[in-house]
Amino acid sequence: MRRRPRHLARLLCWSFAEAAPSFVSGQAIAHALDDGFGSGRPLVGLGWLMILAAAWLTAALGARQVLLAIAGIVEPFRDTLLRQVVEGTLHRTATSGMRPDTGAVARLNRQVELARDSFGAVIAVVRSFLFSIMGVVFGVLTLMGAVLPLVVLPLLAGLSLFLMSLPAMARLQRRLILAEERTASSVAAMVDGLRDVAACGAEERVAAGVQQDVEFQARTSQALARLTAVRTLSLAVGGWLPILMVLAATPALVRDGATAGIILGTLTYVAQSLTPALGSLVQGVGVNGVRLVVALERIVTTSARPPATSTGSADMPRGMLLRLRGVTFAYGPDADPVVSDLDLAVRDGDHLAVVGPSGIGKSTVAALIAGILRPDGGRILIGGVPVDAIDRAAMCRARVLIPQEAYVFRGTLGENLTYMAEGRSQADIDKAVDAVGMTELAARLGGCAAEVDPSELSAGERQLIALTRAYLSPARLVLLDEATCHLDPAAEARAEEAFAARDGTLIVIAHRLTSALRARRVLVMDGARAQVGTHEEMVAASPLYRDLMGRWEAPVTAEA
Structure with a gap:
């Protein structure tokens, strides 16, 4: 991203536009209720709702430009990975004397595209989460500072729970990628030697070996799927618990001067901005972020050029x-x-x-x-x-x-x-x-x-x-x-x-x-x-x- 400062600057600028509703939504709802409809001035209330509508139109335009900026970063990243896989695989095969690397097919067809898509998704969700949370925090502060702990503390608890689950997710995702490579290699070997397998009557034995690899990949996928329950719990704590806490604290907040508009505006911030942003982060980083790290680790490790083996001479000697x-x-x-x-x-x-x-x-x-x-x-x-x-x-x-x-x-x-x-x-x-x-x-x-x-x-x-x-x-x-x-x-x-x-x-x-x-x-x-x-x-x-x-x-x- 540092190599493309123009795309990065464009991404940040349009992110402010896309995050406009995160700050405007709660303010518009609160003022429309307290200063408009609740005070018998419907035109004022409609005016604030028009401001909210304009913020959403600005966000729609910003979202389109954000996607173009992300593409300007992600596509060159994909090309770099693809070139590294091809060059590394060909160089390793040509210089090390190893048999052809059938796992390279999985890295080309699956892992490079996986890394590209995951990288784009991680940029999108992390950026959206940060700008959305900034809008929510400033919005809640401007409404009533006493409400802020009811929103921020559950959010931090949910984030902590989610971050603690990431290492286990990474281990399972790494195991899944290796299982995919092993399945691809065993299937390719079976197809290449199908005539010999049939000639030797080894169909059942070879099929059993391939089935074992397929079943291992399936078990790993299921274990990774079960771990998504932790993501659901993180979202419940960080995204939905703040709503319950605000509702439970409403009588005390009203005694401290909170109006109906402030309460409704705070709930709007949480329900319309914080919870969706946290859900996108949990899904994006929990799935795509882990996939990105593991795929990159696998690509870089297996595509690195091996050191040349010295023979004491660049060529075979005369008189050999x-x-x-x-x-x-x-x-x-x-x-x-x-x-x-x-x-x-x-x-x-x-x-x-x-x-x-x-x-x-x-x-x-x-x-x-x-x-x-x-x-x-x-x-x-x-x-x-x-x-x-x-x-x-x-x-x-x-x-x-x-x-x-x-x-x-x-x-x-x-x-x-x-x-x-x-x-x-x-x-x-x-x-x-x-x-x-x-x-x-x-x-x-x-x-x-x-x-x-x-x-x-x-x-x-x-x-x-x-x-x-x-x-x-x-x-x-x-x-x-x-x-x-x-x-x-x-x-x-x-x-x-x-x-x-x-x-x-x-x-x-x-x-x-x-x-x-x-x-x-x-x-x-x-x-x-x-x-x-x-x-x-x-x-x-x-x-x-x-x-x-x-x-x-x-x-x-x-x-x-």
């Missing part, structure tokens, strides 16, 4: 050693491991092919090395540093994974080729295009300045663009996960040979076994066992590899 030690991974707590106790060492500059039957876990190994998946057991080290401890920005500069379905975005061909390697010269691009075997495709598309529509490209053409992009990147570790499966054998051989000649380490998830023949070493995955060695060593040591290569023996001999 990729090492897997006892790595185990399964897709689910009750599923059989896809990778079990895998040990592997890959030196900088090595060329490794990973072979095995379909579904044996070759792509899983690539995803584990790339840091997309986290192992259930064991460690993955790059340059002696665990993969999950490496700054994600440095990781992205040091390794690149090309999956089977290559990604090409709308834009120029040059933008597609260099977005992982900004600043590359045209000579570097031309060299990469020629090395990977994309020259003919680049010419057909119209060169680097040509616009690319991914829907008009074949799967093989998209793979060539992605391969050239990876070739131009600064990454020293390249993972090709069947990234050439849509290319013909000659194009595949040219692309792999280009990466093998490129400075760095190449790991190929083999689509064709000719990739194993081109590699320096071969990792054979055979269920729970994995063996690594040269082609000749694997032919001698692995029955599975001999069986797989036997199907290619004739084509290989023919090529030889």
Whole structure:
């Protein structure tokens, strides 16, 4: 609010106009009765009622301007929160290596809007309460000072009772927001894995877990609703008890000189201004104020950018050693491991092919090395540093994974080729295009300045663009996960040979076994066992590899 002094000044000025009836109402009623109708001068009484009507018209105009001033403060506040949630969530996911934050959906869709609405409501009710109470206090003082304690003391008691209940409300509201996030996360996980849930026959178990989260959220909502009884009691003490006390003290007040107009004017102040203002405060702060504090706490805590993890170097070092030690991974707590106790060492500059039957876990190994998946057991080290401890920005500069379905975005061909390697010269691009075997495709598309529509490209053409992009990147570790499966054998051989000649380490998830023949070493995955060695060593040591290569023996001999 301090950043927007113009809106704040406008809000305060129009608040005086909106609060005009708070001061005028009791005075107008008292004078209309005592000086007008009660004294046989109806025109005077009507005049005072006209003054009251004018005050209400002024309040209506002020209320409209107040809402505009509040909007000028609240909407930028919402934009700030939204930007913080998006930036913090993306930065945390990109740099910390964590799984996607599904709770961010609840913060975007629910908590930011909740904070915005609550902030606006708190400004409105607190401002209205303060100005209304000021009008009531000054009005009662001008009527008869002796009445003021009968109004103020119950009000202070009701406010104290309400303020004492706020900590419990905050705790329950915080628990409710966390329950909403947990429900959103469990439902999202259930929907994402629905096919696997049905395939495994785990519908009842998964449904029971989601139902437990839903029921916890419902119980918390009910507990918060029960606490509203305290708000009702606070309103009764602070808003309605003053009326009873004034009525009970009327005989004594009359003996001290109070007129019927003074008594009726005081009751008007309480009933028309104080009680509604207190009710709005109790409702606004008791609900919206607590929601605002808890939502902001949750947004700020979960959207804060995590400190960058130091690895001793901004990038993975040259001469790095990729090492897997006892790595185990399964897709689910009750599923059989896809990778079990895998040990592997890959030196900088090595060329490794990973072979095995379909579904044996070759792509899983690539995803584990790339840091997309986290192992259930064991460690993955790059340059002696665990993969999950490496700054994600440095990781992205040091390794690149090309999956089977290559990604090409709308834009120029040059933008597609260099977005992982900004600043590359045209000579570097031309060299990469020629090395990977994309020259003919680049010419057909119209060169680097040509616009690319991914829907008009074949799967093989998209793979060539992605391969050239990876070739131009600064990454020293390249993972090709069947990234050439849509290319013909000659194009595949040219692309792999280009990466093998490129400075760095190449790991190929083999689509064709000719990739194993081109590699320096071969990792054979055979269920729970994995063996690594040269082609000749694997032919001698692995029955599975001999069986797989036997199907290619004739084509290989023919090529030889």
